[in-house]
Amino acid sequence: MWRTKAMEDLLEYRFKDKTLPLSALNLPGRLTSIKDNTGLAQVGKAVMELFLITDGYDKDMDPENINTLLTYILDNSKLADVGTKKGLGRCMMGMQSGTTSLTPLYTARTVQALMGAVYIDSDGDLEKLHEAMMAIGLLPKPGAQLPV
Incomplete structure (x- = not known):
């Protein structure tokens, strides 16, 4: 359960x-x-888009x-x-021993999945x-310059 605690600390969410x-x-x-993170990543991607569009x-x-903001914040390379x-690499589960590194796509999807997990858990x-x-x-600090 150390992974759960680490994610709670990282996300500042219990x-x-x-x-x-x-x-x-x-x-x-x-x-x-x-379950693997595929479904949660889909939820996370959708709700982050929903949040940013609604906020805008x-x-x-x-x-x-x-x-522009969607592209800037939710681009897979930025998420990765x-x-x-x-x-996140030290917490992700499922890497085969012998693989050299995590692919950026796996890391990006894990970030999406974590956001999906927060959304679902928080009703x-x-x-x-x-x-x-x-x-x-993922979001700039208040007052930071955005690319728009």
Whole structure:
């Protein structure tokens, strides 16, 4: 359960269902009773888009600027970079012994899955999702310059 605690600390969120972060860290193809992160990654991708679009709409942002923001924040290379900098590789489960490194796509999907886990565990609370996105470093700090 050290992985769950590590993710709770990283995301500044306490999971009610302690298996959700484990599922988010479980790469596809691993034979275990814990679901892999594919479904949670799909949820995470969708709800991060929902949050950013809704937030932009509420702030009367131009749709083009919202699209730029989506690309800037949710690009797989950015997600992978954030995950790598936060040390997700040491927590991810399912890497074969002998593999040299995690692929960026696995890391990006794990970040998406963690956001999906927060969303599901919080009963769809977009504010909790926002806080987790801030905690992991996906969103710029308040007052930071955005690319839009």
